[in-house]
Amino acid sequence: MQSNQTFAEIFQARGVSRRDFLKFCTMTSVYLGLAPSMVPSVVEAMEKKPRTPVIWLHGLECTCCTESFIRSSHPTIEDLLFNMISLDYDDALSAAAGTQLEDVRRKIMKDYKGKYILAVEGNASTKDDGVYCMVGGDSFLNTLKETAADAAAIIAWGNCASFGCVQNAHPNPTGAAPVSEIIKDKPIVKVSGCPPISEVMTGVITHFHTFGTLPELDRLGRPKAFYNTRIHDKCYRRAFFDAGMFVRSFDDDSTRKGWCLYKMGCKGPTTYNSCSKIQWNGGTSFPIGSGHPCIGCSEPNFWDKGPFYTRKAEVSFLGSDSNADKIGMVAVGAAAAGAAAHAAVTAAKKAKAESSEKDKA
Numbered sequence: 552m553q554s555n556q557t558f559a560e561i562f563q564a565r566g567v568s569r570r571d572f573l574k575f576c577t578m579t580s581v582y583l584g585l586a587p588s589m590v591p592s593v594v595e596a597m598e599k600k601p602r603t604p605v606i607w608l609h610g611l612e613c614t615c616c617t618e619s620f621i622r623s624s625h626p627t628i629e630d631l632l633f634n635m636i637s638l639d640y641d642d643a644l645s646a647a648a649g650t651q652l653e654d655v656r657r658k659i660m661k662d663y664k665g666k667y668i669l670a671v672e673g674n675a676s677t678k679d680d681g682v683y684c685m686v687g688g689d690s691f692l693n694t695l696k697e698t699a700a701d702a703a704a705i706i707a708w709g710n711c712a713s714f715g716c717v718q719n720a721h722p723n724p725t726g727a728a729p730v731s732e733i734i735k736d737k738p739i740v741k742v743s744g745c746p747p748i749s750e751v752m753t754g755v756i757t758h759f760h761t762f763g764t765l766p767e768l769d770r771l772g773r774p775k776a777f778y779n780t781r782i783h784d785k786c787y788r789r790a791f792f793d794a795g796m797f798v799r800s801f802d803d804d805s806t807r808k809g810w811c812l813y814k815m816g817c818k819g820p821t822t823y824n825s826c827s828k829i830q831w832n833g834g835t836s837f838p839i840g841s842g843h844p845c846i847g848c849s850e851p852n853f854w855d856k857g858p859f860y861t862r863k864a865e866v867s868f869l870g871s872d873s874n875a876d877k878i879g880m881v882a883v884g885a886a887a888a889g890a891a892a893h894a895a896v897t898a899a900k901k902a903k904a905e906s907s908e909k910d911k912a
Contacts, residue, residue: 572597596761603760604667606659606698607641607708610691611684611718611727612673615746616709617643622832623749639667642686653687660701668759669702669737670752671695671712671730674719678726695733704765705730705739706755710848713741713772720854731772740765741772745848748829751777769823771851777829782819782845785827788812792820801842812839816860818847 567575576593585593609617621644640656642648647655659667673691676683681690699705707730710716718727731739742751755774758766766774783789791797791811798805798812813820819827822845826837839845844860847853 593757593761600760602637603756604637604639604659604663605670605756606656606667606702607638607644607670607672608691608695608698609641609643609686610671610673610675610695610711611725612709612711612716614643614672616672616711616744619744619746619831620708620749620752623753649687656698660698664701666703667701668704668706668756669698670706670708672708673711674715674727674729675733676718676725677728677733678724683725692733695730699734699737702737704759705734705737706752707731707739707741707743707772708752709747710743710745710853713743714851716745717854720852738765739772740768740774743771743773743778743849744824745853747849748777748825748831750829751825773823773849777825778823778849780823780825780828782822782824782827782839786819786839787827788839806842812842812844813862815844816846816858816862817844818850818853818856818862819845822847822850824849 563572573594576597577590580587580590580593638644639659640652642652645652645655673684675681675692675695676690677692681692684691686694707713711718711727712730715723715727715729718725719729731741740755742755744751751774754776755766758764758774766776769775769778771778783792786792788809788811791809792813796805796810797814798810799814800806801815811817817839819839826845827839830837830840846859847856850856
């Protein structure tokens with residue numbers, strides 16, 4: 552399969568109807584959070600533009616991001632690799648290795664200079680000339696700089712590449728640094744998470760393929776379409792949080808009833824991601840849905856923010872900063888205050904009506 556084939560040509564060769572092709576474009580637009588008026592632009596790009604070449608590098612990481620990527624369900628990994636992108640280099644997924652594979656990387660860099668996307672999974676060791684992470688006989692630090700030089704854009708895939716993650720946590724003995732601290736002259740989009748959601752990667756690549764630019768980013772460099780709301784805002788346990796009903800032990804009755812996991816250390820109120828909307832494994836579930844608190848893995852320095860099962864941050868509630876112990880009390884107090892205010896207004900109206908009747912008499 553050639554990199555210069557368009558999406559439409561590939562779909563047609565596979566027997567995909569025009570109707571299904573348009574459905575695919577529409578679904579992609581929805582994932583990207585685009586207005587319906589933008590669907591024709593997506594269709595045109597899919598019909599006319601060749602697939603986007605991608606070079607995928609692996610630095611200091613555990614490969615959980617790749618494990619997430621290959622379990623994509625919308626689209627499946629087969630569609631992703633053979634229909635949507637031209638993944639020309641990936642030392643974790645390639646059959647070739649060593650010099651043969653490194654020659655492929657350099658050839659792609661030459662043939663598609665300024666046109667390929669560089670996806671980076673993991674971060675780079677910066678101490679002692681990067682000796683703590685070596686790839687193909689050279690430091691990953693050098694490989695990253697070399698490959699980034701002619702890339703059109705960079706996708707930092709996962710928390711390691713985006714913010715540093717566990718390797719970058721205190722005391723950071725290898726000097727592990729995220730991509731943005733090493734590459735300063737290229738547009739970078741951070742798809743954070745440990746691991747990130749596979750469909751987010753698909754959306755970012757499709758946006759770049761369609762418009763030639765990265766999607767709109769938040770203040771941390773993440774695509775707003777996927778990181779514009781907190782886990783807390785879309786969590787199905789939110790009603791229990793508002794009512795002050797919390798799980799206090801993983802084996803108590805409140806756990807079986809699905810109460811809020813805030814007191815078990817849940818970082819949902821301070822974490823921005825799409826887990827509670829897109830979910831994982833084909834929309835089967837997400838950590839909170841499986842009974843485990845959010846650990847805030849899409850945020851910077853989450854490894855250094857204290858124990859996962861202890862909630863230290865305070866969350867604004869009803870206009871004041873209240874911790875979990877006070878939330879239920881505040882909620883009850885607010886309800887009582889509302890009832891009292893309603894009673895006072897009713898009494899005032901009644902007294903006014905009686906006074907009017909007396910004046911008429």
